[in-house]
Amino acid sequence: xxxxxxxxxxxxxxxxxxxxxxxxxxxxxxxxxxxxxxxxxxxxxxxxxxxxxxxxxxxxxxxxxxxxxxxxxxxxxxxxxxxxxxxxxxxxxxxxxxxxxxxxxxxxxxxxxxxxxxxxxxxxxxxxxxxxxxxxxxxxxxxxxxxxxxxxxxxxxxxxxxxxxxxxxxxxxxxxxxx
Amino acid sequence: xxxxxxxxxxxxxxxxxxxxxxxxxxxxxxxxxxxxxxxxxxxxxxxxxxxxxxxxxxxxxxxxxxxxxxxxxxxxxxxxxxxxxxxxxxxxxxxxxxxxxxxxxxxxxxxxxxxxxxxxxxxxxxxxxxxxxxxxxxxxxxxxxxxxxxxxxxxxxxxxxxxxxxxxxxxxxxxxxxxxxxxxxxxxxxxxxxxxxxxxxxxxxxxxxxxxxxxxxxxxxxxxxxxxxxxxxxxxxxxxxxxxxxxxxxxxxxxxxxxxxxxxxxxxxxxxxxxxxxxxxxxxxxxxxxxxxxxxxxxxxxxxxxxxxxxxxxxxxxxxxxxxxxxxxxxxxxxxxxxxxxxxxxxxxxxxxxxxxxxxxxxxxxxxxxxxxxxxxxxxxxxxxxxxxxxxxxxxxxxxxxxxxxxxxxxxxxxxxxxxxxxxxxxxxxxxxxxxxxxxxxxxxxxxxxxxxxxxxxxxxxxxxxxxxxxxxxxxxxxxxxxxxxxxxxxxxxxxxxxxxxxxxxxxxxxxxxxxxxxxxxxxxxxxxxxxxxxxxxxxxxxxxxxxxxxxxxxxxxxxxxxxxxxxxxxxxxxxxxxxxxxxxxxxxxxxxxxxxxxxxxxxxxxxxxxxxxxxxxxxxxxxxxxxxxxxxxxxxxxxxxxxxxxxxxxxxxxxxxxxxxxxxxxxxxxxxxxxxxxxxxxxxxxxxxxxxxxxxxxxxxxxxxxxxxxxxxxxxxxxxxxxxxxxxxxxxxxxxxxxxxxxxxxxxxxxxxxxxxxxxxxxxxxxxxxxx
Ligand code: FES
Ligand code: FES
Numbered sequence: 001x002x003x004x005x006x007x008x009x010x011x012x013x014x015x016x017x018x019x020x021x022x023x024x025x026x027x028x029x030x031x032x033x034x035x036x037x038x039x040x041x042x043x044x045x046x047x048x049x050x051x052x053x054x055x056x057x058x059x060x061x062x063x064x065x066x067x068x069x070x071x072x073x074x075x076x077x078x079x080x081x082x083x084x085x086x087x088x089x090x091x092x093x094x095x096x097x098x099x100x101x102x103x104x105x106x107x108x109x110x111x112x113x114x115x116x117x118x119x120x121x122x123x124x125x126x127x128x129x130x131x132x133x134x135x136x137x138x139x140x141x142x143x144x145x146x147x148x149x150x151x152x153x154x155x156x157x158x159x160x161x162x163x164x165x166x167x168x169x170x171x172x173x174x175x176x177x178x179x
Numbered sequence: 180x181x182x183x184x185x186x187x188x189x190x191x192x193x194x195x196x197x198x199x200x201x202x203x204x205x206x207x208x209x210x211x212x213x214x215x216x217x218x219x220x221x222x223x224x225x226x227x228x229x230x231x232x233x234x235x236x237x238x239x240x241x242x243x244x245x246x247x248x249x250x251x252x253x254x255x256x257x258x259x260x261x262x263x264x265x266x267x268x269x270x271x272x273x274x275x276x277x278x279x280x281x282x283x284x285x286x287x288x289x290x291x292x293x294x295x296x297x298x299x300x301x302x303x304x305x306x307x308x309x310x311x312x313x314x315x316x317x318x319x320x321x322x323x324x325x326x327x328x329x330x331x332x333x334x335x336x337x338x339x340x341x342x343x344x345x346x347x348x349x350x351x352x353x354x355x356x357x358x359x360x361x362x363x364x365x366x367x368x369x370x371x372x373x374x375x376x377x378x379x380x381x382x383x384x385x386x387x388x389x390x391x392x393x394x395x396x397x398x399x400x401x402x403x404x405x406x407x408x409x410x411x412x413x414x415x416x417x418x419x420x421x422x423x424x425x426x427x428x429x430x431x432x433x434x435x436x437x438x439x440x441x442x443x444x445x446x447x448x449x450x451x452x453x454x455x456x457x458x459x460x461x462x463x464x465x466x467x468x469x470x471x472x473x474x475x476x477x478x479x480x481x482x483x484x485x486x487x488x489x490x491x492x493x494x495x496x497x498x499x500x501x502x503x504x505x506x507x508x509x510x511x512x513x514x515x516x517x518x519x520x521x522x523x524x525x526x527x528x529x530x531x532x533x534x535x536x537x538x539x540x541x542x543x544x545x546x547x548x549x550x551x552x553x554x555x556x557x558x559x560x561x562x563x564x565x566x567x568x569x570x571x572x573x574x575x576x577x578x579x580x581x582x583x584x585x586x587x588x589x590x591x592x593x594x595x596x597x598x599x600x601x602x603x604x605x606x607x608x609x610x611x612x613x614x615x616x617x618x619x620x621x622x623x624x625x626x627x628x629x630x631x632x633x634x635x636x637x638x639x640x641x642x643x644x645x646x647x648x649x650x651x652x653x654x655x656x657x658x659x660x661x662x663x664x665x666x667x668x669x670x671x672x673x674x675x676x677x678x679x680x681x682x683x684x685x686x687x688x689x690x691x692x693x694x695x696x697x698x699x700x701x702x703x704x705x706x707x708x709x710x711x712x713x714x715x716x717x718x719x720x721x722x723x724x725x726x727x728x729x730x731x732x733x734x735x736x737x738x739x740x741x742x743x744x745x746x747x748x749x750x751x752x753x754x755x756x757x758x759x760x761x762x763x764x765x766x767x768x769x770x771x772x773x774x775x776x777x778x779x780x781x782x783x784x785x786x787x788x789x790x791x792x793x794x795x796x797x798x799x800x801x802x803x804x805x806x807x808x809x810x811x812x813x814x815x816x817x818x819x820x821x822x823x824x825x826x827x828x829x830x831x832x833x834x835x836x837x838x839x840x841x842x843x844x845x846x847x848x849x850x851x852x853x854x855x856x857x858x859x860x861x862x863x864x865x866x867x868x869x870x871x872x873x874x875x876x877x878x879x880x881x882x883x884x885x886x887x888x889x890x891x892x893x894x895x896x897x898x899x900x901x902x903x904x905x906x907x908x909x910x911x912x913x914x915x916x917x918x919x920x921x922x923x924x925x926x927x928x929x930x931x932x933x934x935x936x937x938x939x940x941x942x943x944x945x946x947x948x949x950x951x952x
Pocket of ligand 1: 047
C-alpha cells in the first residue's frame with residue numbers, strides 16, 4: 001500500500017492509504033476518512049461527500065479544502081494540513097474564532113461549526129496575508145459563506161438556521177485576528 | 180417584556196457528557212444504579228420496582244447526574260433542562276452530569292419531539308429534582324436536629340436559621356453516607372417562580388465549547404473495538420424489485436472488503452475501513468445492482484390533483500364541525516382558494532449514521548445481545564422495532580442515544596440504526612453505517628405534501644364563517660415497537676409498515692383549525708401512502724407498494740402547510756372585506772396572550788413599506804397546536820420584477836411560550852425557525868419522478884435537481900420580541916414560530932406585487948409567472 005506523509009497541525013505524520021487502479025483511472029482513499037481513521041481527527045465531519053456543505057473543511061497549505069472529495073494520491077507529500085482539532089483544545093485559551101462562536105452562542109446542533117470555523121479561518125488568514133487587515137463587512141462574510149466571493153465558490157450550509165450568529169462571530173473574531 | 184441576559188458560568192465537564200456513549204461510562208453508571216452504593220440519593224420513576232436500573236436523578240458526594248429520557252437534538256434542551264434541575268436542587272451554578280436516552284439507565288420519557296421537551300420532560304425532571312431536594316432537606320434536618328422549616332438552601336449548602344452567619348452543611352457532606360432510593364413524588368413543592376436564580380437567565384449552552392474545539396463526540400464519532408464500516412445500496416426506485424448483484428469480484432479485490440449482505444431488497448456492504456466500504460458499494464468501483472422497476476408512484480406534477488382525488492384517500496376526519504354551510508350560502512362576500520405545499524426534507528447537515536453491535540449470544544449479566552448507538556428521537560420505540568427485525572426479544576436490545584446532526588423531526592436516524600443492526604448481525608461484528616448524502620436525500624422519510632381547499636365569508640365586522648378542507652399525506656413512518664416494517668430495512672426485507680393513522684388531529688392536521696373566534700369547519704382527507712387492502716383500508720397490502728414517498732414528522736408536521744394556507748387565506752378575506760390584516764387578527768382573537776403577540780407587531784406594521792412597488796410587508800399569527808405557544812411574525816420582502824426572485828429583508832417575531840427558561844437559547848431557536856421557514860417558503864421542495872426521488876444532492880447539477888436550502892446571503896435581519904410569563908408553565912419553543920413564516924411571506928408578496936401565490940415554494944419562476952398574469 002502506498003504511504004503519505006503530511007504535516008498535520010504542524011506535526012509530521014505518515015500512514016498508508018488505500019488505492020485502486022493506476023494512472024488516470026486511479027482512485028484512492030478520501031482525505032476525510034484517512035484523517036479520521038488514521039489520526040483520530042474529529043473536527044472534520046462527513047456531511048455530504050460532494051463538496052457542497054463544508055462540514056469536512058480542513059486547511060491544506062492554508063487553503064480551505066473540502067476533504068471529502070480529496071483523494072490521497074492527489075495530496076502532495078509534506079502538505080500542511082490543519083484541522084479544528086489542532087486549533088486550540090484549551091477552553092480557557094481558545095482561538096478567537098472558537099471564543100466568539102461560544103460567546104455569541106453561534107451553534108445549535110453544532111454540526112456545521114467545523115466548516116464555519118476552518119473555512120473562515122483560512123479566508124481571514126488569507127486576507128491578512130494579502131495585506132488586508134480590514135474587518136470583513138457582514139455582506140462580505142455572507143458572500144464568502146455562500147460561495148459567492150472572489151476566490152470561493154463553495155457554499156457553507158447551516159441547516160439549523162444559526163446564520164446571523166455565525167456571521168457575527170466571524171466578524172468579531174476577525175477584528176481580533178487582524179489586530 | 181424584555182428579559183435580561185446575564186451570563187453565568189455553567190460548566191459541564193466534557194467527561195460527563197461522555198458518559199452518554201463511552202462503553203465504560205454507562206456500564207459504570209449501571210452498576211452504580213443496580214448495587215446502590217453507600218452515599219447516594221436516587222430518584223426513580225413513580226411505581227418503579229426497587230431494583231430498577233432506570234433513574235431520573237442520582238446524587239452522590241462526587242457528582243450529580245441527570246438521567247434524561249428526553250434527548251439533546253441540537254436545540255439546547257440539555258442546557259434548559261439542566262437549568263430546571265439545578266434550580267429545584269438550589270445548587271446555583273453547578274456541574275451536572277448528563278446521561279440521556281439510554282433504555283437501560285434513563286426513565287422513558289417517550290419521543291423527543293413536538294416541542295414537548297421542556298414543556299413535559301422539563302416538568303418531570305423538575306419534580307424529580309424537587310423529590311431529591313426533599314430528601315436532602317430531610318437529611319439536613321436530622322443533621323442539625325431541627326425542623327426542616329428552620330433550614331434554607333443555596334448553592335449546594337443548607338443554612339441554619341438564616342445565613343450567612345449561621346451554621347451550615349454542604350450537600351456533599353450529607354451525601355457521604357446513606358442510601359435513599361425514592362420514587363418521584365408529585366406532591367413535593369417546587370421553587371416559586373419569583374425565587375428563580377438560574378431559570379430565566381441566558382446560561383450559555385453547555386455543549387458549545389466542546390463542539391467548537393472538536394472534543395465533543397457526536398454519534399458519527401462513536402467507535403467500538405473491532406468495529407467495521409458499512410454502506411447500504413438502495414433500490415433504483417421506490418418500488419423496484421428483484422435485485423441482481425454483479426461486480427462481486429471487483430468488490431472482493433478491494434483490500435479490507437468483508438461481505439455483501441442481501442436480505443430481499445435490502446443490500447449492504449461491509450469492510451474494515453470507511454473508504455473500502457464506500458468503494459465496494461459504488462457501482463463505479465465495487466458491486467453493481469440491477470433492478471426491475473415496479474409500480475409507478477403518483478408523479479410530482481400530478482400531486483395537486485391526485486391528493487384531492489377520493490381514489491387516493493382511505494379516510495376523512497372532521498375535526499371541527501361548526502354549522503358554517505348556511506352562513507356561507509347566505510353571505511355577500513364569499514371567497515374560495517386552493518393552496519398547496521410540496522414534500523419537504525429534514526435534510527440534516529450530517530447524513531445519518533449509526534453503530535450496532537449484535538452479538539451471537541446475550542451478555543450473561545445484562546441479557547443484552549444487541550447494542551445500538553443512534554441519534555433517534557425515541558430510544559424505546561427504536562429498540563422495540565429493531566428487536567423483532569433481528570429476531571430478538573425486546574429485553575435483548577439496548578439503544579443508547581448519542582447526539583447526531585440537528586434532526587428537525589423523524590429523519591433517517593432510526594432507519595440507519597436498523598441498517599447497522601442488520602449488517603452487524605450478518606457479519607457478527609460491530610458495524611458503523613454512514614449514509615451518503617444521496618442515501619439521506621433519496622430515502623429519508625419526508626414531510627408530507629398537502630393541499631388545502633379554503634372557503635370563507637367576510638362582512639363589515641370581519642370574518643363570519645370559515646372552512647378548511649385539508650388533503651394530507653400522513654405522518655406514518657416512526658418506528659413502532661413490535662412492527663419492524665416501520666423501519667426502512669424492514670420494509671425492504673418484505674415486512675409491512677404499521678397501518679396508516681386513523682386520525683390527523685395534531686399531526687398532518689396540526690394547526691389546521693384556527694384559534695380566531697369565528698365559526699369554522701375543519702376536515703382532513705388522508706392520503707394512502709401505499710396500496711392498502713381495500714378502498715377504505717389503512718392496512719398495507721402485501722407486497723408493499725408505495726403510491727407516494729414515505730412521510731413522517733417534520734418540524735411542526737402539518738402545521739407549516741396548514742398555517743400557510745390559513746394565514747394566507749385570512750389575508751385574502753381581510754383585503755376582500757376592506758379590513759387591516761393585523762387589526763382584523765387582533766379583533767378576531769379572544770385570548771389576551773394571542774392578542775398581545777399580535778399587538779407587539781403594531782409598531783412595525785404601522786411603519787411598513789407602502790407596498791405595490793416590489794416591496795411589501797405581511798403578518799401572520801399562530802397558536803402552536805391550538806393550545807400551546809403563541810407566535811406572530813412580521814415580514815418584509817423585495818420582489819425583483821425581472822427575475823421573480825423574492826428576498827426576505829426583515830423578520831420580526833413576537834413570541835409567548837409562558838415561562839422562559841433561557842432567553843438567549845429561546846432566541847436561537849426562534850431564529851432557526853425563521854431561517855428554516857424562509858427556506859421552506861422560498862426554496863425547498865423534494866423533486867421526484869414516478870419512480871424515485873431525484874433531488875438527491877444539495878445543489879442542482881447536470882444529473883439532478885438539488886434540494887436547495889438557505890444560503891447565508893438569503894438570511895435577513897431577524898428580531899425577536901419575547902413575552903415572558905413567570906406565572907405560567909413553560910411551553911415548547913422548537914416549532915411554534917416556523918408556522919407563521921410561509922403565510923407572512925406570501926402576504927408580504929401580495930402587498931409588494933398585488934399577486935396572491937398559493938403554491939409553495941415561491942421560486943423565481945413561479946413568482947415571475949404570477950407577475951405576468
Ligand atoms: S462533507 Fe465535504 S463538503 Fe459536505
Ligand atoms: S448549528 Fe446545526 S447545522 Fe449549523
